[in-house]
Amino acid sequence: YVATKVLKTAKHVRQIFFAQLLWGLILWFSVLTLNTIFFPHSRFANTDLNTIIDTAFTDTPPLIITLLTMIIVIPVGLWTANKLSKLPRVVRKIALLFLCCFSAFYIAKNLLPEDTAATPQKPNIFIIGIDSLRPELIPEYMPFLNKQLATAKIFPNSYTPFARTYPAWVSILTGRFPHNHGARFNLESESRLTNDNQYLPEILKQHGYNTIYAADERRFSNLGKAHGFEKVVGPRTGARDFILGSIADFPTSNLMLKLPFSRYLFPELYGNRAVHKLYYPEHFSSLLTSEVYKWDERPVFLATHFCLPHWPYLYANHVSKDNYPPKLHYPQNLRATDKQIQRLFHDLELAGRLSNSIIIFLSDHGESWGMVSTGLKDDNQVELDITDFGHGMNILSEDSHKVLLAIKHQSIKPSADTTLKSLVDIAPTLFDLIPSVRPPANSDGVSLLNHNHADRVIYFESGIVLAEANTKNPDNKAVAKAGLRYFDITEDGYLRVDSSSSKQMLSRKQLGVRNLRQGLFFLVHPDTSTSKPSILFVNYNAGHFSAVPYDKFESQDDDRSKLLLKFCDAFGKTNRDTLSLCSKTQSVATSDN
16 A cells, blocks of 8 residues: 555556565565664574674664654554545544543653652661672672662671572561471462461551562562562563563564553563563663552552573673673673662652662572582592582572672661671561561561671572583573473463472472581482482581581581581471481480480
8 A cells, every 4th residue: 555655656566566565575674673673682683784783873773763663654654544534524533632642641651750759657668679699799780789788788698598589589578488488499389388477568568558569570489469569560470471471572563562552562571571582671660660650658668679680691682791701691781780770769769758768688599600619628628519500409509699688777877797697587677677567476587687696597498409400501491391390380370389299399409507607408419319318517617518428417516416406497397308317316316315
């Protein structure tokens, strides 16, 4: 239609055909070029074309983008105008009025800042969570966050009890270790969580708080209303997310994600970090911005989880700028996350929410990329090297388990506390700062503001130890095949751990307990059919370790005995091997008594 209207000289059927073919090719080339510019990691992106564009233009090529957009939009406009011209005059006026009203509504809703909210009497609480963060890189690559930490109290000797997102966050919200709250794996069914869990957002909601959870990757962290949140901000999750995320990468639909209303057209794709080829950090920030200006006068508890630092370390407009040998793309992800946090703080400031607030900065776990040097040596001065090519598979990996933890409030002076801390300490700390809220009695954590816990013990556990995943270059299909048998799709369309697999999964866990000076770890080897689990005892002060098969382990001193009793109290009934170990320990303890 457009070809024959624009090229009016095309009278012959053959001329019309070739005119339409030429225009179709121009349209398709425009779509592919725009897809290459906006989504360079798409499977339809042309690397050579992208190189030419980058060479010709040092920054975003606005002229080319405008021209290509016009080539696509003008035919649609001409076609629409032609159709409208055939409608009655009243219908055309109604259509025009609707278009004007929609435009005005969109501008008012998304572009104009709303009135500043009244400051509530109770403090707002903001948890700024960052996935897979290596805290030592913050000063170099995250300037805004680093500036915030300079005015906060930080806890550099803090650990996650479980280097996987969902169990770590349940520990944050309950103040309990995983063996007590029941989330022993990612995507653990809500029905298998411990019945007496008391969730931080649920308690705060009872005291008048508006509770919101916001995350840009929700496939393996099923937080929501079951944990006390009134609202969840982020991509729509469920089986459709997995299906659409695996197949969605087509030039036309990709470009539609750049449209203002795409969040409503593609709720499973918009702002979804899991679909990394199509993910723009600004999209998730836009979802957060929209949420901030909807709040009423109630105090707010907002828990955010930024997932850009997580594997696969790429996103739609990612550009590598650094020579960082461990992971080339990682630093730019930290920069993008820093900008997301900065925009959130900007929105909170405009909304008048920062003046009376408690801010927690944290990471759910760290990240490790290969052989981990522990600095520990045995009696023969042989160093203990462990393999951990991700996170959550080896509890001895400091890179995976050491986390960012800091708190900022007008009543807390900036300082550093080097005592042993855990993510389970966050909920007790918040209750400590809000005296009107009574803390639950079954919390495992202690307030970060309490210094009288020098000899405290903290616990660790791993996810499933998969040999297929713990390699330098894991095969995605092999990993999926090895892990898929442990999961099932519920009637509601959600992916959850299959209850029939729990026993086998628990038998493949690594488990541990430590204090500042010493640690005791129960290590399962990937090939459990030929290797017995080992007990590893660590003296951190001496930098020494010793390891023996679990069925030959004996407590030789009071320190080991105390740690072993703590271990058995937490993990004695986890699986057949821990039951055997702890039954022997109980027998020895009884005879000693």
